[in-house]
Amino acid sequence: MKKYSNKINKIRSFALALIFIGFIVMYGAIFFRENVVLVLIFMVLGLLCILGSTVVYLWIGLLSTRAVQVECPNCNKHTKVLGRVDMCMYCNEPLTLDPTLEGKEFDQSYNSKTK
Numbered sequence: 001m002k003k004y005s006n007k008i009n010k011i012r013s014f015a016l017a018l019i020f021i022g023f024i025v026m027y028g029a030i031f032f033r034e035n036v037v038l039v040l041i042f043m044v045l046g047l048l049c050i051l052g053s054t055v056v057y058l059w060i061g062l063l064s065t066r067a068v069q070v071e072c073p074n075c076n077k078h079t080k081v082l083g084r085v086d087m088c089m090y091c092n093e094p095l096t097l098d099p100t101l102e103g104k105e106f107d108q109s110y111n112s113k114t115k
Contacts (some may be wrong), residue, residue: 006089007082008064015056022049068097 026046027103067080074093080086085096096102 006079006092008067008080009089011056011060011063011091015053015060018049018053018056022046022053025049061110070095070097 023046025042028041029039029046032042037043043083061112063082064080069078069080070089072078072079072093072095075088077088077090079089079095081095081097084098085094085101088095089092
């Protein structure tokens with residue numbers, strides 16, 4: 001059985017990981033203090049990771065504004081559905097807005113346009 005999670009939370013977790021990766025890469029420059037070029041490379045790579053996370057956060061923020069907000073039938077909390085199928089942010093209940101998919105086994109391939 002596959003482990004699914006909410007798409008918005010998954011992308012936010014990726015952006016957070018980029019921030020930590022950027023800091024770790026920047027701290028890696030400490031080991032090369034004698035070589036200014038390597039320190040500069042590590043600092044620029046770390047900064048690019050942090051800037052990349054900023055872009056991802058901006059993108060998912062814009063994307064979540066067009067997500068449909070629904071009430072989860074399981075936990076009765078409001079959550080956002082992105083695409084045809086998604087999971088509840090709180091209880092991981094499979095959700096769909098497509099009446100033809102109701103009752104079917106949850107599969108994220110329903111979101112792809114190709115069959």
